[in-house]
Amino acid sequence: MSSITEHFLEYFDSSIEKLEDRLPLGGVRAIARKRFAEEGFPHRKMEKWRNTSLRSIKEYIRSQESDYPKIDKSEWPSRFQDAPVLVNGKMEDASYWEEAENGVQVGSLRIAIQRYPDLVKSYFNKNNKEELYGTFALNTMLASDGLWVYVPKGVQLEEPIIAVQYTSGISPAVFQLRNIFIVENGAEAEVQILQTSDMSDHHFIQDITECFVGDRAILRRHVLQQFQGETIAFSTAFSAQGAASEYISNVCTLKSFQTRNEQHVLFQEPGSVARLGGLYISAKKERVENQVFIDHAVPECDSHENFAGVLSEDAQGAFTGHILVREDAQKTNAFQASNNMVLSDTARVRSLPFLEIYADDVKCSHGATVGKLNDEALFYLRSRGINEKEARNILLTSFAAGTLENIQDEPYKQLLIDELQSKLSEINV
Amino acid sequence: MSKQAILEIKDLHASVEGKEILKGINLTIPYGELHAIMGPNGAGKSTLGSVIAGKEEFEVTRGEVIFKGKDILEMEPEERALEGVFMSFQNPVEIPGVSMPNFLRTIINAHREHRGDEPIPPAEFLKKMKEKSAFLGIEQMVRGRSVNEGFSGGEKKKNEMLQMMLLEPEFVILDELDSGLDIDAIRKVAEAVNNMRDSGNAFLAITHYQRLLDYIVPDVIHILVDGKIVKSGDKNLALELEKEGYEMMMG
Numbered sequence: 160m161s162s163i164t165e166h167f168l169e170y171f172d173s174s175i176e177k178l179e180d181r182l183p184l185g186g187v188r189a190i191a192r193k194r195f196a197e198e199g200f201p202h203r204k205m206e207k208w209r210n211t212s213l214r215s216i217k218e219y220i221r222s223q224e225s226d227y228p229k230i231d232k233s234e235w236p237s238r239f240q241d242a243p244v245l246v247n248g249k250m251e252d253a254s255y256w257e258e259a260e261n262g263v264q265v266g267s268l269r270i271a272i273q274r275y276p277d278l279v280k281s282y283f284n285k286n287n288k289e290e291l292y293g294t295f296a297l298n299t300m301l302a303s304d305g306l307w308v309y310v311p312k313g314v315q316l317e318e319p320i321i322a323v324q325y326t327s328g329i330s331p332a333v334f335q336l337r338n339i340f341i342v343e344n345g346a347e348a349e350v351q352i353l354q355t356s357d358m359s360d361h362h363f364i365q366d367i368t369e370c371f372v373g374d375r376a377i378l379r380r381h382v383l384q385q386f387q388g389e390t391i392a393f394s395t396a397f398s399a400q401g402a403a404s405e406y407i408s409n410v411c412t413l414k415s416f417q418t419r420n421e422q423h424v425l426f427q428e429p430g431s432v433a434r435l436g437g438l439y440i441s442a443k444k445e446r447v448e449n450q451v452f453i454d455h456a457v458p459e460c461d462s463h464e465n466f467a468g469v470l471s472e473d474a475q476g477a478f479t480g481h482i483l484v485r486e487d488a489q490k491t492n493a494f495q496a497s498n499n500m501v502l503s504d505t506a507r508v509r510s511l512p513f514l515e516i517y518a519d520d521v522k523c524s525h526g527a528t529v530g531k532l533n534d535e536a537l538f539y540l541r542s543r544g545i546n547e548k549e550a551r552n553i554l555l556t557s558f559a560a561g562t563l564e565n566i567q568d569e570p571y572k573q574l575l576i577d578e579l580q581s582k583l584s585e586i587n588v
Numbered sequence: 589m590s591k592q593a594i595l596e597i598k599d600l601h602a603s604v605e606g607k608e609i610l611k612g613i614n615l616t617i618p619y620g621e622l623h624a625i626m627g628p629n630g631a632g633k634s635t636l637g638s639v640i641a642g643k644e645e646f647e648v649t650r651g652e653v654i655f656k657g658k659d660i661l662e663m664e665p666e667e668r669a670l671e672g673v674f675m676s677f678q679n680p681v682e683i684p685g686v687s688m689p690n691f692l693r694t695i696i697n698a699h700r701e702h703r704g705d706e707p708i709p710p711a712e713f714l715k716k717m718k719e720k721s722a723f724l725g726i727e728q729m730v731r732g733r734s735v736n737e738g739f740s741g742g743e744k745k746k747n748e749m750l751q752m753m754l755l756e757p758e759f760v761i762l763d764e765l766d767s768g769l770d771i772d773a774i775r776k777v778a779e780a781v782n783n784m785r786d787s788g789n790a791f792l793a794i795t796h797y798q799r800l801l802d803y804i805v806p807d808v809i810h811i812l813v814d815g816k817i818v819k820s821g822d823k824n825l826a827l828e829l830e831k832e833g834y835e836m837m838m839g
Contacts, residue, residue: 534645535681542641542677543751544669544698553694557685557734 163200163213164293166220168192171300174223181249181303182269184283191289191299198293208292210448210477210509211419216391218331219363223248223303225328231357235323236383236574239353242321248303248334248364262311265320268337271307278309282339286369286397288423294393298367301335305366308340308350312373315347319379319568326356326364326390336366340380344373344401351381351571360388370398370406374428377405381566383575384412384420395421400460402428407565411575412439412447413582421450426460426488437466438562440579441474441506442586448477451495455488455518464495467562469555470506471586480525481513488518495525500532500558502586555583591618593654594759594790595640600651602639609635611815613651617759622781622791624801626826627812628834633794634678636812637761640792641675642668655759670702674757676748678764683735688747691735692717696754720753724776741768749780756784762793766800778803798826 171178171192178188200216201208225247232240244251249269256266256274264271272279289296306322326334342348356362372378378398386392392415398406410420424433439447453462468476478497499508510527532554540550559579566572593616600613609632617623627633639646640653642665652659660668683691697707708716721730724746729739736744745765752760762781766774781791781804793804801809801823809825810817813834819825 533681536683538643538665539677539681539683541665542669542675543695543755544666544702545694546666546698547664549694550666553686554683557683561685 161199161202163217163220164195166217167200167297167300168196170220178301178303183272184299184302187284188300191296194289195293195296195300198290198296200293200297207450207479210475212417212446216363219333219361219391222330222332223301223334225326225330225332225362227327227357227359230325230327235353235355236578238321238351238571238574239323242323242353243306244323244325245304245306245336246325247328247332248336250304261314262309263314263316264307264309266307268305268307268339271309271339279307279339282341282369282371283337284369286371286399286425287367288397294365295367295395298335298337298365301333302337303335305337305339306350306352307338308348310342310346310348312343313345316349319349319351319571321351323353323355324364324366326360326362326388329359329361331361332363334362334364336364338366338368339371340368340378341371342373342376342378345375346373347377349379349381349568351568352383354382354384354386354392354394356386356388356390358387360386360390362388363391365393366395368396370396372398372400372404372406374401375403376401377407379407379567381408381571382410383578384410384418385414385578386416386418387414389416391416392418393421394418395423397423397425398433399425399427400431400433403430404428405431406433408434409436409563409566410449411437411563411579412441413578415439415441415445415447417446419448419450422452424451424453424462426455426457429457429459432461432463434463434565435465436562436565437478438468438559438579439476440469440559440582440586441476442471444473446475448479450479450481452481453483453493455482455484455491455493458488459490460488461492462494463565464497465562465564466497467559468499468508469502469559469583470499470508471502472506473503474506476508477511478509478527479511479513482515482523482525484516484518484521484523486517489520491518491521491523493521493523497525497527498558499529500555501529502531552580552583556580559583591620593617594619594656595792596652596654597640598652598654600636600639600653601649602635602646603649604635604646608649609646609815610639613812613815613817615810615817617790617792619790620785620787621807622785622793622804624793624795624806624809624826625812626795626798626809626829629796631812632815633796633812634763637675637763637792637794640668640761641665641673666698669757670699672758673761674752674755674759675761676745676752676763676765678767680736680744680748682737682739684737686735688730688733688735689717692730692751692754695751699755716754720750724750724780726750742770742773745769745773745777749777752784753780758789760784760789760791762791762795762804764794764796765804766795766797774800774803798830801826
């Protein structure tokens with residue numbers, strides 16, 4: 160057993176009462192502990208963990224607390240400044256709960272368990288794949304809070320639900336968040352999350368979001384990651400879709416220390432679509448990794464993956480796109496694109512498509528590119544009077560913005576374009 | 589009294605990857621004139637255009653390019669553009685994700701800023717873009733697409749003309765303007781050029797065939813063979829060439 164695994168088990172055994180006191184999950188934690196003990200914390204010899212640096216995680220294990228100063232929201236994009244904040248694994252406003260007449264619930268997972276224990280129980284951990292990696296079991300063991308979104312049958316939300324996940328504080332700590340988004344049959348919702356940290360930060364945060372998308376339902380889940388500190392962030396979304404449903408997800412990583420994003424899509428009924436977009440713009444020693452697993456378990460579903468990276472200086476990026484088309488999943492359409500722009504000799508990117516197809520009536524395509532800026536296009540723009548820096552910015556912006564196509568909310572898309580341009584202007588000197 | 593020169597090229601030598609392409613070009617173009625450069629494939633015609641526009645892959649080993657009294661060889665391509673040099677590309681590149689209106693507004697404003705003017709008011713920009721693109725018959729393309737993306741060969745050339753009309757440069761290089769164009773398209777782009785010709789500007793038309801020169805009548809024709817101008821003359825030189833072929837010049 161690796162020492163990281165041992166450390167976590169020891170920590171868990173000594174804090175189980177406190178954990179249950181904080182977020183009562185009952186026997187689920189003990190089952191997760193068993194799985195974690197079996198699975199262990201992942202290591203780099205595992206195929207899908209080869210690009211993830213795990214060296215420094217041990218030092219974060221000691222605590223789930225880190226004292227933090229008053230939250231300075233002034234640097235956050237304005238739409239997130241008034242949103243509920245999950246700070247260091249707990250809802251800042253411990254009693255945060257909104258419940259509308261139409262039955263929509265948005266609030267702290269902790270409050271949801273108090274108010275609707277049976278409802279929460281019927282969803283909690285149903286999409287999480289604890290058996291896959293120890294990290295997923297670890298999240299159940301140590302979960303302290305999360306965002307609960309429940310949109311009942313037929314309710315279509317017009318405004319996005321907005322929240323922030325934030326870490327702060329100078330002592331090393333580990334935080335485990337569990338978000339649950341339920342969009343019942345015929346319902347529609349969009350959730351926009353800012354994941355961020357402050358400069359003092361020195362933490363390991365893992366969030367797992369379980370998404371339940373009912374028949375003919377639409378869920379849009381968009382994440383903007385801007386980690387300012389030394390944050391090791393693992394962010395995973397599991398979605399399970401009913402018939403003729405849509406799951407749309409966009410994850411933009413514009414600042415990170417070490418980030419590993421995973422998206423697991425499961426088609427449970429025919430006629431559904433998943434559109435996943437991902438963008439990472441990295442410089443200095445930033446490390447960003449995206450893992451996608453799409454399970455075409457039933458016929459007639461479409462998946463679209465559009466990922467892009469811009470890497471400069473000593474940044475490292477990785478994309479692994481695993482598409483599984485099971486034997487019965489006829490008339491599957493699965494498209495995957497991973498395009499990367501590498502701007503320095505020392506930046507690295509690995510792009511790995513992984514197609515496993517057992518059905519025969521299937522349209523599947525994947526493309527991975529790693530390249531530099533197009534010199535012809537650069538010269539064309541400059542020959543029209545645009546200076547080199549701006550020309551590079553125009554080309555990089557258009558390249559990056561291609562991944563934002565699955566975002567419908569125009570102001571949010573514009574916000575991402577503004578943020579990505581500001582990142583590009585920082586790295587593109 | 590001879591007219592004032594807008595462009596003077598003196599003993600210009602240029603190479604790419606160590607191979608010398610231009611081997612001592614001397615060429616003077618006065619204000620108000622249109623000169624044509626003709627020559628066989630591989631003679632260095634397009635290289636000459638690219639060197640004037642500032643493409644970095646070409647290394648100038650000797651000589652000068654004096655534009656409006658200043659040597660522009662040390663200038664960045666964008667500085668040359670802002671000084672008034674414009675090249676209509678032989679194969680304009682497609683730039684996905686950069687919308688035509690945004691691109692056109694950006695380049696117009698780059699030139700206005702250089703002159704110390706305010707950015708173009710949106711209404712004025714839209715009116716201008718609409719008017720000029722309608723003249724060229726590419727109104728639809730300009731409205732809804734990325735730069736040159738999905739444009740036919742002819743539409744790409746018309747898009748070059750659109751940019752020329754919007755920027756009103758003093759010196760225009762037309763690199764194989766007629767390549768890939770049908771007769772109607774040639775007439776249209778030629779009309780765009782001819783409408784712009786006046787005493788305050790000048791043109792250099794690079795072409796392999798005489799055909800374009802039926803529509804854009806040059807003041808002077810230069811024959812470029814193996815990196816050197818071997819003969820210069822009036823428009824009748826093109827007809828002579830048409831009859832005799834480049835062989836006679838190469839002897």
